[in-house]
Amino acid sequence: MQLIDTHCHLTFNDLAGDIGAVIERSIDVGVTSWITVGTDKEHNQKGVALAERFDNMAATVGIHPHYADKVTAEDIAQLKDLAQNDKVVAVGETGLDFHYEPEKKPYQQKLFEAHLNIAADLNLPVVIHCREAFDDTMDMLKQFGRPGLKAVFHCFSGSTEQAKIVLDRGYCISFTGVVTFKNARIKRQAAQIVPLDRLMLETDCPYMSPEPVRKHKVNEPAFLVHIARFLAELKGMDFDDFTADVTATSKAFFNINP
Ligand SMILES: [Zn+2]
Numbered sequence: 001m002q003l004i005d006t007h008c009h010l011t012f013n014d015l016a017g018d019i020g021a022v023i024e025r026s027i028d029v030g031v032t033s034w035i036t037v038g039t040d041k042e043h044n045q046k047g048v049a050l051a052e053r054f055d056n057m058a059a060t061v062g063i064h065p066h067y068a069d070k071v072t073a074e075d076i077a078q079l080k081d082l083a084q085n086d087k088v089v090a091v092g093e094t095g096l097d098f099h100y101e102p103e104k105k106p107y108q109q110k111l112f113e114a115h116l117n118i119a120a121d122l123n124l125p126v127v128i129h130c131r132e133a134f135d136d137t138m139d140m141l142k143q144f145g146r147p148g149l150k151a152v153f154h155c156f157s158g159s160t161e162q163a164k165i166v167l168d169r170g171y172c173i174s175f176t177g178v179v180t181f182k183n184a185r186i187k188r189q190a191a192q193i194v195p196l197d198r199l200m201l202e203t204d205c206p207y208m209s210p211e212p213v214r215k216h217k218v219n220e221p222a223f224l225v226h227i228a229r230f231l232a233e234l235k236g237m238d239f240d241d242f243t244a245d246v247t248a249t250s251k252a253f254f255n256i257n258p
């Protein structure tokens with residue numbers, strides 16, 4: 001079995017300090033590839049540098065919507081430069097998040113559009129962070145208008161209806177350990193309808209450890225196995241068949257060679 005953690009933050013303090021052991025524990029349980037996701041200038045650079053150290057690691061570069069009001073034109077130019085590194089497989093995470101500061105919407109929209117343009121220019125997929133902003137996110141993707149954009153909705157927290165809309169537009173959906181939580185009934189219903197050629201797995205570590213290791217404060221790629229097991233069971237599938245399918249989906253989406 002070989003799983004890919006398609007969205008982790010390996011440059012964050014909780015993991016970066018002990019990265020050798022984190023990677024070792026991950027490989028031990030069959031999580032053998034990682035995509036470390038950028039959230040700001042500092043972590044974009046660190047993520048690319050880290051990915052250069054490990055054969056089966058790739059990076060994404062992006063500026064999280066939380067920082068949208070502080071981004072300069074120079075930051076965007078730097079992002080585009082770094083996105084052309086061989087280890088970079090996607091642009092993001094980017095998107096809209098109206099949970100904390102909905103008044104920053106115009107800044108977030110402008111930043112999201114800049115990411116979409118970079119992705120389209122460089123022919124890279126986009127990793128979308130969408131929180132309490134589903135309709136606005138879909139509207140922006142619709143209006144963007146440049147054909148062939150590949151996108152994944154990471155840490156999907158929408159309903160079955162919303163999952164259908166995402167799938168109808170041809171995008172992928174990725175699930176974190178949140179789907180294993182007791183109160184996640186709506187998310188589990190959504191997961192039921194996502195076909196395996198559109199479904200990916202991620203820990204989003206160091207946040208949100210899945211059940212049954214939820215009490216571990218620091219999540220890590222090794223715990224991806226729990227999410228995989230949970231979803232295979234939910235879909236009534238053989239575990240090895242399930243993991244083979246989602247790994248194939250992830251490789252195709254991020255254009256990662258075996
Ligand atoms: Zn996110």
Ligand SMILES: [Zn+2]
Pocket residue numbers: 007009037093204
């Ligand atoms: Zn993330």
